[in-house]
Amino acid sequence: MERKIDLNGFLENKQNFIPHLSIDSVIFGFHQDQLKVLLLRVHDSGVWSLSGGFVRMDEGIDPAALRILRERTGLENIYLEQYHTFGHEERSKNNTLADILDFGHTEEFRNSWLNKRFVSIGYYALVDFSKVNPTPDSFSDKAAWFDLKDLPPMIFDHREMIDKALESLRANLDTKLVGFNLLPETFTMPELQSLYETVLGYPLRRNNFQRKMLGMDILERIEKLYTGAANKAPYLYKFKAPSIEAV
Amino acid sequence: MERKIDLNGFLENKQNFIPHLSIDSVIFGFHQDQLKVLLLRVHDSGVWSLSGGFVRMDEGIDPAALRILRERTGLENIYLEQYHTFGHEERSKNNTLADILDFGHTEEFRNSWLNKRFVSIGYYALVDFSKVNPTPDSFSDKAAWFDLKDLPPMIFDHREMIDKALESLRANLDTKLVGFNLLPETFTMPELQSLYETVLGYPLRRNNFQRKMLGMDILERIEKLYTGAANKAPYLYKFKAPSIEAV
DNA sequence: GTATTATTGTCTCAAAATGGGAAAATAATA
DNA sequence: TATTATTTTCCCATTTTGAGACAATAATAC
Numbered sequence: 001m002e003r004k005i006d007l008n009g010f011l012e013n014k015q016n017f018i019p020h021l022s023i024d025s026v027i028f029g030f031h032q033d034q035l036k037v038l039l040l041r042v043h044d045s046g047v048w049s050l051s052g053g054f055v056r057m058d059e060g061i062d063p064a065a066l067r068i069l070r071e072r073t074g075l076e077n078i079y080l081e082q083y084h085t086f087g088h089e090e091r092s093k094n095n096t097l098a099d100i101l102d103f104g105h106t107e108e109f110r111n112s113w114l115n116k117r118f119v120s121i122g123y124y125a126l127v128d129f130s131k132v133n134p135t136p137d138s139f140s141d142k143a144a145w146f147d148l149k150d151l152p153p154m155i156f157d158h159r160e161m162i163d164k165a166l167e168s169l170r171a172n173l174d175t176k177l178v179g180f181n182l183l184p185e186t187f188t189m190p191e192l193q194s195l196y197e198t199v200l201g202y203p204l205r206r207n208n209f210q211r212k213m214l215g216m217d218i219l220e221r222i223e224k225l226y227t228g229a230a231n232k233a234p235y236l237y238k239f240k241a242p243s244i245e246a247v
Numbered sequence: 248m249e250r251k252i253d254l255n256g257f258l259e260n261k262q263n264f265i266p267h268l269s270i271d272s273v274i275f276g277f278h279q280d281q282l283k284v285l286l287l288r289v290h291d292s293g294v295w296s297l298s299g300g301f302v303r304m305d306e307g308i309d310p311a312a313l314r315i316l317r318e319r320t321g322l323e324n325i326y327l328e329q330y331h332t333f334g335h336e337e338r339s340k341n342n343t344l345a346d347i348l349d350f351g352h353t354e355e356f357r358n359s360w361l362n363k364r365f366v367s368i369g370y371y372a373l374v375d376f377s378k379v380n381p382t383p384d385s386f387s388d389k390a391a392w393f394d395l396k397d398l399p400p401m402i403f404d405h406r407e408m409i410d411k412a413l414e415s416l417r418a419n420l421d422t423k424l425v426g427f428n429l430l431p432e433t434f435t436m437p438e439l440q441s442l443y444e445t446v447l448g449y450p451l452r453r454n455n456f457q458r459k460m461l462g463m464d465i466l467e468r469i470e471k472l473y474t475g476a477a478n479k480a481p482y483l484y485k486f487k488a489p490s491i492e493a494v
Numbered sequence: 495g496t497a498t499t500a501t502t503g504t505c506t507c508a509a510a511a512t513g514g515g516a517a518a519a520t521a522a523t524a
Numbered sequence: 525t526a527t528t529a530t531t532t533t534c535c536c537a538t539t540t541t542g543a544g545a546c547a548a549t550a551a552t553a554c
Contacts, residue, residue: 018267018268018364018366019266019267020265020266020267020268021265021267021268021366055334055366057364058336058364059336060334060335060336060337061332061334061335061366062334062335064334082331082332084329085308085329085332085368087302087307087308087309087368088307088308088309089305089306089307090307117265117304117305119265119268119302119308119368121332121334121366188531189531189532190530190531205513205514206530206531206532207513207514207515207532207533207534208512208513208514210531210532210533211512211533212512224521226521226522227521228521228522229521229522229529229530230521230522230523230527230528230529230530231520231521231522231528231529231530231531232519232520232521232529232530232531232532233520233521233522233530233531234530234531234532235531235532435502436502436503437501437502452542452543453502453503454503454504454505454542454543454544455541455542455543457502457503457504458504458541459541471550473550473551474550475550475551476500476501476550476551477498477499477500477501477550477551477552478499478500478501478502478549478550478551479500479501479502479503479548479549479550480501480502480549480550480551481501481502481503482502482503
């Protein structure tokens with residue numbers, strides 16, 4: 001079979017990455033009232049993975065995570081949070097790259113540093129869905145958004161990594177007010193509420209939600225948004241504090 | 248100068264540890280109304296470090312952390328929580344082992360894998376102070392408890408690791424009810440309150456604290472504790488749910 | 495015994511936060 | 525001008541929390 005993936009330099013670790021250590025980021029987006037994650041399809045397979053990469057020997061892990069995200073999304077300023085490090089000894093033994101990939105130089109790959117045991121530092125990123133330009137990496141041929149409730153088969157323990165990232169996101173939603181990073185600059189109250197309901201997984205009451213949000217004094221009310229619908233036009237808001245900030 | 252430290256096998260990584268990756272644990276204890284951490288004194292120096300170690304190639308990170316803790320404390324069942332991974336590229340460049348140690352085989356050490364850049368997975372452990380048997384490791388000549396408010400000079404970024412661990416502990420104190428792991432099997436309400444006040448760093452009201460704790464229905468009231476003091480004897484309680492559990 | 499002292503445990507009321515229903519406001523359409 | 529579908533505001537009952545006061549009690553002093 002023809003080799004389609006360019007692993008030049010990777011197999012020999014020419015970039016001098018820290019061996020046995022990887023970074024994987026769960027990239028969350030919000031679109032049409034659904035919480036989405038950006039995934040990469042492993043080349044010529046039906047198996048998907050998180051956006052991941054490695055840490056250069058002279059590079060901090062946060063900058064490494066941001067570099068990887070920049071490459072996958074085209075975005076410069078991204079809300080990023082480290083949430084857990086995954087290091088079960090068997091974690092890379094299910095749906096291994098070697099199992100999935102079949103591109104001729106298998107033997108070379110099997111013996112390379114890439115096919116060894118990895119400990120992976122998990123980050124999650126919150127992005128404005130509409131601004132992302134999904135871009136595959138050397139190991140993948142496609143990047144696409146998936147509804148969190150309808151995930152495809154995933155490599156390694158990446159499914160578990162997503163589940164745990166969502167847990168962290170839920171826990172931080174109220175305390176750190178991170179939700180705003182999933183929305184565009186301006187948004188309506190119903191949009192914000194839908195975001196909260198989607199992330200948390202249960203419905204909230206309009207009146208009390210609005211009272212709570214306005215009571216925190218973190219929103220600035222802009223003008224009204226006339227959508228053309230035959231009903232009262234909602235106000236547009238923007239988040240007072242500068243979005244982003246973390247890592 | 249005479250070599251006092253036994254680094255046999257370490258310099259050549261005979262145990263086949265994952266390179267560039269370490270584990271460090273902040274071991275919390277509670278004694279005489281003070282929050283303590285167990286530290287190790289780097290051999291022949293005034294610099295102290297957390298309990299740390301490395302991960303074997305065929306070992307999960309949680310078991311590795313538990314193994315290290317077992318060796319330092321003599322305890323078998325320990326409440327352990329992974330809270331953050333530290334990977335700044337310069338983190339091991341302050342107060343390096345090579346800077347501190349001066350035991351003859353310096354050159355050999357400087358070139359060894361031990362003196363390279365490390366990413367460290369941070370755990371914190373909650374233990375019953377009175378049950379711990381502090382034991383130094385190959386790099387240290389002494390193990391001792393320190394009040395969190397009176398820490399000695401520390402190696403690398405270990406001071407920062409402690410600060411961040413305390414943050415996590417505070418955040419988990421109420422939600423996960425982890426505090427009980429710092430107390431003996433049975434305890435009085437004032438003891439429990441003092442623990443909370445010490446961890447959180449601010450005073451609480453007796454009446455409301457008791458109402459809250461009893462209201463959660465997690466405490467079992469045992470008999471009274473007669474201390475010999477000229478006042479009402481407090482009740483003893485024990486935590487209903489089995490302590491420990493995490494990792 | 496009885497009073498005293500130092501704590502611990504309980505009670506109560508006010509204030510604040512939350513849950514939940516209903517009414518008012520309003521943008522387009524009929 | 526009435527109607528419809530939302531958004532926004534208002535209000536009240538309930539729960540939770542804050543804070544002071546009081547009751548209980550174990551040893552000691554007298």
